[in-house]
Amino acid sequence: MTITQLYYVLAVAEHKNFTLAAEKCFVTQPTLSMQIQKLEDELEVLIFDRSKKPIQLTEIGQKIVSQAKNIVNESDRIKDIVDQQKGFIGGEFKVGIIPTVMPTLLPMFLTNFVNRYPKVNLIIEEHNTEEIIKRLKNGHLDVAIAATPLEEDNLKEIVLYYEPFVAYIPENNRNFDKTEIDINDLDLDSILLLQDGHCFRDGILNLCKNKGNFTDTKFHIESGSFETLIKLADEGLGTTLLPYLHTLDLKEKDKLKLRHFKEPRPAREVSLIFPKSELKSHIIEALRSTIAGVIKGAIAFHNVEIISPLKNKKGVY
Amino acid sequence: MTITQLYYVLAVAEHKNFTLAAEKCFVTQPTLSMQIQKLEDELEVLIFDRSKKPIQLTEIGQKIVSQAKNIVNESDRIKDIVDQQKGFIGGEFKVGIIPTVMPTLLPMFLTNFVNRYPKVNLIIEEHNTEEIIKRLKNGHLDVAIAATPLEEDNLKEIVLYYEPFVAYIPENNRNFDKTEIDINDLDLDSILLLQDGHCFRDGILNLCKNKGNFTDTKFHIESGSFETLIKLADEGLGTTLLPYLHTLDLKEKDKLKLRHFKEPRPAREVSLIFPKSELKSHIIEALRSTIAGVIKGAIAFHNVEIISPLKNKKGVY
DNA sequence: TATTTTTATCGAAAATTTCTATAAAAATGA
DNA sequence: TCATTTTTATAGAAATTTTCGATAAAAATA
Numbered sequence: 001m002t003i004t005q006l007y008y009v010l011a012v013a014e015h016k017n018f019t020l021a022a023e024k025c026f027v028t029q030p031t032l033s034m035q036i037q038k039l040e041d042e043l044e045v046l047i048f049d050r051s052k053k054p055i056q057l058t059e060i061g062q063k064i065v066s067q068a069k070n071i072v073n074e075s076d077r078i079k080d081i082v083d084q085q086k087g088f089i090g091g092e093f094k095v096g097i098i099p100t101v102m103p104t105l106l107p108m109f110l111t112n113f114v115n116r117y118p119k120v121n122l123i124i125e126e127h128n129t130e131e132i133i134k135r136l137k138n139g140h141l142d143v144a145i146a147a148t149p150l151e152e153d154n155l156k157e158i159v160l161y162y163e164p165f166v167a168y169i170p171e172n173n174r175n176f177d178k179t180e181i182d183i184n185d186l187d188l189d190s191i192l193l194l195q196d197g198h199c200f201r202d203g204i205l206n207l208c209k210n211k212g213n214f215t216d217t218k219f220h221i222e223s224g225s226f227e228t229l230i231k232l233a234d235e236g237l238g239t240t241l242l243p244y245l246h247t248l249d250l251k252e253k254d255k256l257k258l259r260h261f262k263e264p265r266p267a268r269e270v271s272l273i274f275p276k277s278e279l280k281s282h283i284i285e286a287l288r289s290t291i292a293g294v295i296k297g298a299i300a301f302h303n304v305e306i307i308s309p310l311k312n313k314k315g316v317y
Numbered sequence: 318m319t320i321t322q323l324y325y326v327l328a329v330a331e332h333k334n335f336t337l338a339a340e341k342c343f344v345t346q347p348t349l350s351m352q353i354q355k356l357e358d359e360l361e362v363l364i365f366d367r368s369k370k371p372i373q374l375t376e377i378g379q380k381i382v383s384q385a386k387n388i389v390n391e392s393d394r395i396k397d398i399v400d401q402q403k404g405f406i407g408g409e410f411k412v413g414i415i416p417t418v419m420p421t422l423l424p425m426f427l428t429n430f431v432n433r434y435p436k437v438n439l440i441i442e443e444h445n446t447e448e449i450i451k452r453l454k455n456g457h458l459d460v461a462i463a464a465t466p467l468e469e470d471n472l473k474e475i476v477l478y479y480e481p482f483v484a485y486i487p488e489n490n491r492n493f494d495k496t497e498i499d500i501n502d503l504d505l506d507s508i509l510l511l512q513d514g515h516c517f518r519d520g521i522l523n524l525c526k527n528k529g530n531f532t533d534t535k536f537h538i539e540s541g542s543f544e545t546l547i548k549l550a551d552e553g554l555g556t557t558l559l560p561y562l563h564t565l566d567l568k569e570k571d572k573l574k575l576r577h578f579k580e581p582r583p584a585r586e587v588s589l590i591f592p593k594s595e596l597k598s599h600i601i602e603a604l605r606s607t608i609a610g611v612i613k614g615a616i617a618f619h620n621v622e623i624i625s626p627l628k629n630k631k632g633v634y
Numbered sequence: 635t636a637t638t639t640t641t642a643t644c645g646a647a648a649a650t651t652t653c654t655a656t657a658a659a660a661a662t663g664a
Numbered sequence: 665t666c667a668t669t670t671t672t673a674t675a676g677a678a679a680t681t682t683t684c685g686a687t688a689a690a691a692a693t694a
Contacts, residue, residue: 001395002319002320002321003319018671027651029673030652030654034673035652053671060402063402067391074384075318078360078384078385078388079360081381081384082361082381085362085380321682335640335641336639344684346641347642347643347683347686350641351643351683355681367641370640638694639691639692641691642690645686646686647682649681649682650681650682651679652678653677653679654675655675655676655677656673656676658672659670659671660670660672662667662669663669664667
């Protein structure tokens with residue numbers, strides 16, 4: 001059994017087609033067919049059911065593929081280990097970002113980073129927090145950007161910045177006339193939230209719980225994007241909370257509906273998260289310093305007391 | 318990079334000698350030398366420092382070896398997965414056993430098992446509970462026999478038997494004349510115990526704690542074997558507790574010093590422990606049924622109320 | 635310094651992987 | 665249904681890789 005054979009198996013498992021898989025592996029179809037046959041002979045099992053179209057994995061084939069992924073993954077890491085030791089900043093680098101951070105943060109650092117580290121092949125993926133944790137742990141992501149603290153075993157967190165929440169209050173709302181707003185002013189039943197799984201929502205709910213005024217009311221109107229929430233709020237369906245960076249993109253007339261919170265301001269902690277093994281620590285540090293550089297100009301609320309929703313934790317940002 | 322090359326690296330790392338490593342791999346020394354050079358060329362690092370005698374791993378070499386172990390381990394599992402699917406009972410099977418179970422249980426089932434499953438290459442290792450958990454999780458053991466419950470993530474437990482504790486009371490002790498003994502009769506300060514790390518000791522301490530009369534006294538006399546404890550007890554240094562199976566091997570005159578407990582009897586739960594992935598479930602079941610068969614005759618206290626020390630759990634054994 | 639032990643290098647032999655060409659089988663479409 | 669297309673398997677040759685035996689070079693030992 002060779003690692004190459006396992007690669008070939010994974011390619012066929014993915015594309016369900018020997019010819020296509022061979023192309024992706026940059027070999028001819030007979031080469032790939034023979035190598036897979038050799039492996040099947042050695043293990044004395046059929047990995048693929050070739051009678052089905054498209055080709056299917058056999059029961060045992062599924063288990064073999066799953067283990068083959070492990071092996072190929074682990075063997076790819078050898079290269080990473082060597083790069084790490086050499087301090088080489090380059091190679092494939094997979095970054096996971098949560099949806100509520102992606103559109104605002106990514107454009108701020110992307111160009112900067114790829115110019116500074118041209119040898120890094122950056123792969124950005126959007127996932128929710130749960131998926132991000134899973135992928136960091138199984139090695140499908142090298143690093144992630146998400147709301148913290150997560151306090152997950154084997155994962156390390158480095159805070160990038162604290163992003164305050166800003167209330168978006170439509171004109172007909174009773175709080176519209178206030179210049180600054182307090183958390184307790186908000187009617188929790190009418191806060192519009194993001195759908196489950198988005199950590200930003202978790203953040204807000206925890207915040208409310210921590211303030212001791214969280215009621216178990218069901219929020220029937222939930223959306224996956226702030227754009228929708230803003231429109232719903234404008235329709236008079238309630239208020240919503242926006243992370244500060246999102247408010248920068250609002251239309252001028254919508255910006256008039258923003259109300260900052262009184263101190264301690266609710267904020268979310270946004271961090272770099274990565275496996276404790278720190279396999280790509282040099283690239284991670286490169287990413288951290290790039291983001292730190294661009295964020296400094298954008299979030300200028302230094303030394304203001306804030307309160308982080310996920311941990312009711314006070315800090316200075 | 319090939320799995321074979323990684324095997325070769327591991328062999329040299331183990332034997333610190335190319336010639337010897339080549340022998341163990343059943344290839345000639347030039348073959349092994351060249352393959353390792355090829356890998357070093359591909360990774361562009363030196364794995365071994367050949368200037369030192371005996372040969373040493375470089376810093377990066379250590380990391381590569383550690384990862385190579387992973388990869389080789391994971392690739393060996395492919396064979397296990399196939400065997401598992403086929404229901405084949407054979408191949409390498411590593412069993413870990415704690416020291417306080419090893420000498421009594423192993424002789425009872427070993428011959429029986431190897432006769433019944435001649436294709437299994439049984440490898441027995443003695444480790445303490447902590448080490449066993451580690452090795453089950455990293456794949457160095459297929460199954461283990463230890464005192465339970467452990468309640469470890471990713472490990473499954475199947476109870477083999479409940480083994481009562483029997484008090485060993487020297488003649489000069491105030492409890493010697495009792496025919497049956499109660500847990501509360503024992504003077505905790507003078508119970509002789511096994512040294513730390515042996516789960517049997519943990520078992521007794523928990524038992525005492527559960528009975529609510531555990532004092533934080535330091536036990537200055539601690540030993541690694543029951544034989545020593547018995548001798549110490551005979552010297553008048555206190556009493557000790559023995560697992561039932563150990564009492565069967567005592568000399569006749571020492572058996573006179575044994576006192577069984579009143580119900581509910583203190584007992585330890587001895588279980589098979591294995592990864593939830595159940596890679597070798599057929600062999601594990603074969604082992605379980607073999608042990609169950611021989612233990613039935615040995616521990617004949619069925620339907621007697623017992624109390625298990627690790628969980629203050631009552632059950633019938 | 636001679637001897638032994640150990641590792642590296644060389645060229646040939648053996649084994650393997652891959653390729654091209656083509657056959658066989660299956661799916662598609664008129 | 666039958667020709668056409670698509671897909672996989674097979675065969676033999678070429679290329680590559682792995683291994684070996686012989687031996688050189690280097691290091692350790694006596």
